[in-house]
Amino acid sequence: MDFSLSEEQEILRKNIIRFAREVLNEGAAQRDREETFSRELWQKCAEIGLQGLPVPEEYGGSGLDPVSCAVALEAFGYGCHDGGLVFSLCAHLLSCVVPLWKFGNEEQKRRYLPPLCDGRMVGVHAMSEPGSGSDAFSLRTKANPDGRGFRINGTKTFISNGPVADLVIVFALTDQKKGYYGGVTAFLVESGSPGFQASRKFEKMGLRTAPLGELVFEDVFVDADAVLAGVGAGxxxxxxxxxxxxxxxxxxxxxxxxxxxxxxxxxxxxxxxxxxxxxxxxxxxxxxxxxxxxxxxxxxxxxxxxxxxxxxxxxxxxxxxxxxxxxxxxxxxxxxxxxxxxxxxxxxxxxxxxxxxxxxxxxxxxxxxxxxxxxxxxxxxx
Ligand SMILES: Cc1cc2nc3c(=O)[nH]c(=O)nc-3n(C[C@H](O)[C@H](O)[C@H](O)COP(=O)(O)OP(=O)(O)OC[C@H]3O[C@@H](n4cnc5c(N)ncnc54)[C@H](O)[C@@H]3O)c2cc1C
Missing domain, CATH: 1.20.140.10 (Butyryl-CoA Dehydrogenase, subunit A, domain 3)
Incomplete structure (x- = not known):
């Protein structure tokens, strides 16, 4: 068993700590006070590859293995004093970018991963609802078949980055009887879709630079090719x-x-x-x-x-x-x-x-x- 970091991992760690200290920390207290999510700092993080750490280079990522990602994110949490920014970025990366990379088809990956990795798009993962948190699979959001696609209706809450979302992985019931066992489907929804609304931004105790909000889906139509990894794979x-x-x-x-x-x-x-x-x-x-x-x-x-x-x-x-x-x-x-x-x-x-x-x-x-x-x-x- 070897507990040492490789030379590349040592360099990665040092570079991220230096970057965070030099670029991300100034004004963190003020941003916290004013609840400001900084798109400018988001962009700077993307320039050093944080938003796409494990994503293969062909899709715009850095192609790191999970242990090296852990080294990178540990360094990020160590060097960056803006805890909300660290959280926002991790939520984007781990709950939107990673599932898209792991489960998306080739077209979905080519379309969304480059802008998610280079900072143009902010991704979110929408599961929790007002009535279903710990019991996530008692969700009520439904996606009903409609012609070539589905119509999504429901409300998601406590969604990290929700107020600034560009792309949403939303979980919806496609078969209530099956529920957890094949009845929930994940869809990719762009924020400009008619009927989609980032309706409410919450004021929070902490992580105040990470925007958190409610997402409303009112008859949002998505094409069948917005399904991630097949109906029932949610x-x-x-x-x-x-x-x-x-x-x-x-x-x-x-x-x-x-x-x-x-x-x-x-x-x-x-x-x-x-x-x-x-x-x-x-x-x-x-x-x-x-x-x-x-x-x-x-x-x-x-x-x-x-x-x-x-x-x-x-x-x-x-x-x-x-x-x-x-x-x-x-x-x-x-x-x-x-x-x-x-x-x-x-x-x-x-x-x-x-x-x-x-x-x-x-x-x-x-x-x-x-x-x-x-x-x-x-x-x-x-
Ligand atoms: C900062 C922040 C960011 C978040 N980001 C996202 C996001 O990006 N996407 C998303 O989908 N959701 C997100 N969430 C929602 C989060 O996943 C839920 O808040 C969490 O799962 C708990 O659900 P709840 O708040 O409804 O609490 P509840 O489920 O109502 O739980 C209330 C209390 O009851 C306890 N409890 C409930 N059931 C049991 C049980 N069976 N056994 C023991 N104890 C139990 C819980 O532990 C808790 O103490 C976020 C939440 C926060 C605070």
Whole structure:
């Protein structure tokens, strides 16, 4: 077993960290305050290939294997202080670009992957509905056959990048009786389609630079060639997208956990109270030691899941374990870092309160912590 990064991966990591620090961080607090999604920074990320990391070069991507993608996204989460931008980009990449690349036919891939990789298009994944979140397959959005295609009706909610979407992978019922087992279909819908509306942008606790909203489909007509991987393939596509997301989006969070650790160590070394650096008090140093342990475990879980992806193996339990552990460790580490900074930690200027606000959502999206425990328990035969 070899835990070292290859020379290419080391270079990739360094380049992304340098890029993020030089280009993406300035003004992050202001964008957070004003809830601004920066299309300009999105474009800059595309210029270094972030939006198409694993996509083959012939479709405009960078052609990286999943473990190298984990390295890249971990570096992105480490170097980029704009957690909303990291999240937006990962959601686009892992829940729209990847399923399109994995399940699209040649024409769909040639048409959409280049603009999704080069920054011209923002992609979204629309599954959740007002009445169906954890129980995603109790969805109500329907796609009924109509001539050469389908008519889609329904409302999707909490959709990352929804307000700025150009291309939507939307999941709809095509056979209510079959449901999960072949009754759900994924469709590619362009945002300009008549009847489609990005109707509502939500105000959120964190990830404020990542726009999130509701999408309404009112008699939206799509041609039969907008079906992704065949009628009834929706559950396979959804599950596969979740595997990628749980492994690799959470690799980016491991990167941010490392930045928090650096910040906590630095502060504990330099802040003096009672005549000594606060890091000399075990009440301060032990939570930091625990952050280090959780970071190491988080990284191993994310890399193992990415390694399984690379080998095309079932990773349901490993992806759920990575997602569960990293998200909960991320929240705990962010909370502890705020505490270690005392009153300063509560101030916007120190940037740790923002990470805490951003981190909380990680225990909810890609399936809540409760649902990850359910998945793990089910695979254990419980
Ligand atoms: C920032 C953010 C981005 C998101 N992006 C997207 C996106 O791009 N696309 C998309 O489709 N969706 C997206 N979502 C939606 C997300 O997937 C759902 O919020 C999530 O699956 C939970 O669904 P819910 O909010 O309806 O909560 P519910 O399902 O109503 O759950 C409420 C609570 O009940 C618990 N619970 C429910 N059922 C069970 C059970 N069987 N066992 C144990 N506990 C249970 C949950 O764990 C949770 O604590 C996003 C959400 C957030 C916060």
């Amino acid at each position: 559950s396979t596509i959804f599950t596969h997208a979740m595997d990628w997301e749980r492994a690799l989006l959470f690799a980016s969070h491991a990167g941010t956990m490392e930045r928090l650790l650096d910040q906590a160590v630095e502060y504990a070394r330099t802040r003096v109270q009672f005549g000594q650096p606060i890091g000399k008090f075990q009440a301060v140093s032990h939570p930091i030691a625990d952050m280090k342990v959780r970071l190491e475990a988080a990284r191993l879980l994310a890399y193992k899941a990415a390694w399984l992806l690379d080998r095309g193996k079932n990773l349901a339990i490993e992806a759920a374990a990575a997602k569960l552990f990293i998200s909960e460790s991320f929240v705990k580490g962010a909370f502890d870092t705020v505490q270690i900074h005392g009153g300063y930690g509560y101030m916007v200027e120190y940037e740790v309160e923002r990470v805490l606000r951003d981190a909380v959502a990680s225990t909810i999206y890609s399936g809540t912590s409760g649902m990850q425990r359910n998945i793990i328990a089910r695979w254990l035969g419980l």
